[in-house]
Amino acid sequence: MYRAPVDEIAHAIKHVAGLSNAIDNGHAGELSEDLVDAILEEAGKFASDEIAPMLMVGDQHGSTLKDGSVTTPPGWKELYRNWIDGGWNALSGPEEFGGQNLPSTLAMAATEMWNAGSMAFGLCPMLTMGAIEAFEAHASDELKAIYFEKLVSGEWTGSMNLTEPQAGSDLAALKSRAEPQDDGSYRIFGQKIYITYGEHDMTDNIVHLVLARLPDAPAGTRGISLFAVPKFLVNEDGSLGERNDVFCSGLEHKLGVHASPTCTMIYGDGKFGDKPGAIGWLIGEENRGLNCMFTMMNNARLAVGVQGVAIAEAATQKAIAFANERKQGKSPSWDGEGMAPIVYHPDIQRNLLTMKALTQAARAICYSCAHAIDMSKTGSDEDRKFWSERASLLTPVAKAYSTDIGSDVASIGVQVHGGMGFIEETGAAIFMRDARIAQIYEGTNGIQAIDLVQRKLPMSDGQCVAAYFDELDSILEQLRTSNEPAFGNSTAILSDGLKALKSATDWLTEKSKAGETQHVLAAATPYQTLFGLVSGGIYLAKSALASSGAKDRAALCRFFAENHVNGAVALQNRVEQGADSFESAAASLVD
Amino acid sequence: MYRAPVDEIAHAIKHVAGLSNAIDNGHAGELSEDLVDAILEEAGKFASDEIAPMLMVGDQHGSTLKDGSVTTPPGWKELYRNWIDGGWNALSGPEEFGGQNLPSTLAMAATEMWNAGSMAFGLCPMLTMGAIEAFEAHASDELKAIYFEKLVSGEWTGSMNLTEPQAGSDLAALKSRAEPQDDGSYRIFGQKIYITYGEHDMTDNIVHLVLARLPDAPAGTRGISLFAVPKFLVNEDGSLGERNDVFCSGLEHKLGVHASPTCTMIYGDGKFGDKPGAIGWLIGEENRGLNCMFTMMNNARLAVGVQGVAIAEAATQKAIAFANERKQGKSPSWDGEGMAPIVYHPDIQRNLLTMKALTQAARAICYSCAHAIDMSKTGSDEDRKFWSERASLLTPVAKAYSTDIGSDVASIGVQVHGGMGFIEETGAAIFMRDARIAQIYEGTNGIQAIDLVQRKLPMSDGQCVAAYFDELDSILEQLRTSNEPAFGNSTAILSDGLKALKSATDWLTEKSKAGETQHVLAAATPYQTLFGLVSGGIYLAKSALASSGAKDRAALCRFFAENHVNGAVALQNRVEQGADSFESAAASLVD
Incomplete structure (x- = not known):
């Protein structure tokens, strides 16, 4: 059963996304690290103890419709009531309407936990959150007076x-x-x-x-x-x-x-x-309705990305637990009696490490995006613009990369369970089924990719993305001076990866400026994947660098660099082929 | 609704797998190309007209158990009866027991069609086929007298x-x-x-x-x-x-x-x-039961690979049809009125071409494996050994690569359908759900990879795999002399791919000989993927070279080379890292 990885999430928020720095520099209001820990701990308890046990019930019963009324699964109503009574819906709403006005990083961390417990449950507050944001930004005072407080509390x-x-x-x-x-x-x-x-x-x-x-x-x-x-x-x-x-x-x-x-x-x-x-x-x-919607959409897209992380985390935990229990065959590294727990088989290890690394890489991207949203609400106009654009840049990547890996990780989880993975009662397949929609809703991942290359790369004439790459470069600079041997070839591979990402970005910028839209559109998805892969890999390095002596994190970074990020150059090539590689083949697709 | 791609399958069997050559050289008994076409045509009709319409009924009703008796879905019993009455179960059984003794290539082609119609239906004869093979190879005459004819006909x-x-x-x-x-x-x-x-x-x-x-x-x-x-x-x-x-x-x-x-x-x-x-x-x-089982297992594993191809084909057809109907947004290449059919969007084209290319690549591998099985039953002892080993070599790749892409293609199919893909009535998600088991049963794909690197590569001291690479090389040689510009950069990329595959093979051979098992096991899965990717890419070239003037096939080869096979070097690197890249990270996985 899922246990909220409170320490891991706290580490990602504080040291990868940058909340600790923000607190130190006075950018986080009255927030302290202790308060962050306390909130994550409590949210984690609710997600683990209250929501996760309802996952299977919810899946098996589903919601049903009769005479226009929907009945949610047994226990769902009580669960929701307990959840709003705990004040969880009000986490990020405005204080004057009963909210706690906590930053987006914390709200997203909580979102991850609810959705890891049960994505079907987590969806409800996610939609309410959208309504809250619309009300806060655009509703008249009269409307707010009637509806807003109840939306913030979750009463409605x-x-x-x-x-x-x-x-x-x-x-x-x-x-x-x-x-x-x-x-x-x-x-x-x-x-x-x-x-x-x-x-x-x-x-x-x-x-x-x-x-x-x-x-x-x-x-x-x-x-x-x-x-x-x-x-x-x-x-x-x-x-x-x-x-x-x-x-x-x-x-x-x-x-x-x-x-x-x-x-x-x-x-x-x-x-x-x-x-x-x-x-x-x-x-x-x-x-101007679509503009109002776009206000919300950035947050909603990030929240969907977080759903991808949530499912990936839950699936990873389940697979690791199973691999420690299930015994089959022999392994060179198992010297116990009888059959080896399958976690000792290298191929299973590769699967589990892939799950773990993809989850942490996607989480880092999502929380970095959330942190940018928080930073965009503080400081000078210039600062606000900088961080607002950063959040806009990272949003499609957070949404698409995280939900893509969410499905991938859930599917690997099924595989690790062998035949049992295909049996619904095992509970591995539900993650695969639930995760699949996140790649589609709130704008399909293909739409995200188009948003990234057509709307986000050109922001501030390319300075937004350039500044982001500078930040990644500075992490690589730190990595270069690290003496931790557990990083293996990470430095070289991540540097090559960033080089590939920059080259692909330059290529797209040129094509955009030249008005060669078909190439830009053709390259969008591999570019988005490349962006997520390289950012995620470098964030894993940042995560390891932030915890001195933590060889585990450096080893995970190495695994990801040497087994995943080394595919960056191939992705760059795909981008820079543009439409050339498939324009003539595409003709055969049309009826 | 699925229509059996009779011409495409015939092309793959005859010109990629090599049945036409075998017929020309007298290695195919009384088989003629006309007979092949006639059988495929009839099988295609049954699959398209009888089986495919039952897909959704089968999925929705499922089979149910009461008092020890299983009731199959409505219409299932009649479908099966019609199917055996058509003589389809007897396609490859021995003639003396009522079978038609047709070659494995044709049996697998039919298997593809049944399973594309409904994998849940196709499974039943697949299991019977295993029993038939066990009986043929190992059963006593007394047992055969009682059971064999009824198994061959499908009566039991x-x-x-x-x-x-x-x-x-x-x-x-x-x-x-x-x-x-x-x-x-x-x-x-x-x-x-x-x-x-x-x-x-x-x-x-x-x-x-x-x-x-x-x-x-x-x-x-x-x-x-x-x-x-x-x-x-x-x-x-x-x-x-x-x-x-x-x-x-x-x-x-x-x-x-x-x-x-x-x-x-x-x-x-x-x-x-x-x-x-x-x-x-x-x-x-x-x-000696396990040996008897291994007799069947090769065929069963190939048949499961063919299930992957089948699902991929069905999902691809459905997605292409949908993309031609569904209209959303504008496209530079659409000059009709109103919204463009989504097949005109480059990102959708990339998805559909990926589905198509993966399907054809996997099909080529499977039928090449089936052809090797057929060839192993004819000619000199030396020939038989050569082809028998070839079949053994290709079996794990056919099984694992095809079922991996089966799931991938089915998932892309869901994505192409957008929100509708997530709705069960649409019928796109069923392919994703059905396909998932094929990566697991008949030996998980991880087990296939271990079989490939530990048992298959060492066959005849490496001469088996070397001869296979020689054959791939000779296809590349033909490609080099082709003047078809639609191939784009295929020659260079496929050549680099084969080089990467050879290098990875050498590395594995060295490690095996040195007894460094942990590295061999760690490298198994990326090696298997590399093997499938490069073989599949080169087979797409062979397929195109075999149909002069067919620019569509050359264009599809190009798409696959430039967007997929160019990932070969990264896979090679993953192989040649062996266990080094994750040994230290794996420690954190153990409870």
């Missing part, structure tokens, strides 16, 4: 309504519409699909954030507005009023995250209320 | 009973026992797990092949014997007699292949018959 949850059948990655195709009413409210009509926790029985009310078009809105993404649409309208005294005209018409049968209801939501069908139309209120400005 | 199915809870990869730990009886039969006692189609309702009888120990058997793998244990005993007139003392006590809940019952089988519990003990008959010699 939030949902995000973007996707429609014809509008997935391309929100320009969105059709839901909003009709302005005389009282300043709007009536919302349309169908939304894949709405996570769009309906459930864990709270009395749900606040749906819905993208829709005003009657006179321009076509495309510049004609989309954002609305808050509660499941139940709220009376002036704060009590719940009439049911709003929105309901869940169907649940998806999914590969994973069974406990998390994935709803088709119908707005304005006339099922509830005096006349058709779900009553909603504008959040932010008219036609 | 076979099952393979190896695994026990404590004995998975390590069969030395096997505990089931066999007590000799006065009449020459044996009484079998024990529990077997993970028995595919160990019990079902599609046929009147099932012939279980069971590994067990005689009372005086030596410990370890040299004390294991093989027995035939029918579900129902057979009367002298061939009619079914009493129920034997074996039953299915449980079915596993699995990640995939739901329609295929995975049984726990209890032998000798006293549930049936006059006294406890399932009645069985020795196959082959006492204590």
